[in-house]
Amino acid sequence: MSLAILALDSGGQPKGWMTPETAACQYARGNVVWALGQVICTFRGGISRRTGERSVIEVASIIACDGEHRHNVWNPVSALPGRDNRMLFARDRNICCYCGGVFPESELTRDHIVPRSQGGRDTWENCVTACRRCNLDKAGRTPEQAGLKLLYVPYRPVKSEKLILANRHILADQMEYLLALAKSHRTRLRAA
Numbered sequence: 001m002s003l004a005i006l007a008l009d010s011g012g013q014p015k016g017w018m019t020p021e022t023a024a025c026q027y028a029r030g031n032v033v034w035a036l037g038q039v040i041c042t043f044r045g046g047i048s049r050r051t052g053e054r055s056v057i058e059v060a061s062i063i064a065c066d067g068e069h070r071h072n073v074w075n076p077v078s079a080l081p082g083r084d085n086r087m088l089f090a091r092d093r094n095i096c097c098y099c100g101g102v103f104p105e106s107e108l109t110r111d112h113i114v115p116r117s118q119g120g121r122d123t124w125e126n127c128v129t130a131c132r133r134c135n136l137d138k139a140g141r142t143p144e145q146a147g148l149k150l151l152y153v154p155y156r157p158v159k160s161e162k163l164i165l166a167n168r169h170i171l172a173d174q175m176e177y178l179l180a181l182a183k184s185h186r187t188r189l190r191a192a
């Protein structure tokens with residue numbers, strides 16, 4: 001996914017990522033109730049017979065749409081993706097949980113804290129990023145059995161965090177909006 005528009009519902013809750021073209025259609029249909037952030041693309045349409053002016057749609061980086069727009073919104077799934085490790089590595093910032101080294105994706109693996117051979121599950125809470133060497137060293141053991149310590153605690157991201165993790169080309173204003181939501185969500189979780 002390259003440049004994407006953050007789509008919200010009219011109450012400001014994030015729905016997912018949209019292509020700029022889909023966002024322009026939402027503008028054209030009059031579904032955009034408010035918008036935030038910088039204008040990131042401009043679409044030029046036909047010339048109006050009535051006014052003689054060319055129609056222009058300026059698409060902002062964050063748009064709130066009225067009604068349902070189930071189609072064309074890309075929303076990361078809530079479970080940890082089975083094969084794709086990019087969101088896991090992004091959550092852990094490419095840092096190996098055992099040696100603390102920062103590695104390129106090609107050097108990283110998904111480590112099951114409690115190994116699958118011992119009944120460990122493929123969940124956000126049981127998976128961390130590990131470099132190939134540490135994963136080989138740990139093998140089919142738990143960190144305790146291998147004499148290793150976790151350098152960070154794995155967590156299940158909330159929806160706004162998943163949207164951040166899923167988009168490598170996130171813009172500063174989109175990041176700011178989603179981080180503020182994630183923060184208020186976590187505060188509510190702690191208070192509950």
Ligand SMILES: [Zn+2]
Nearest residue numbers: 096099131134
């Ligand atoms: Zn390592």
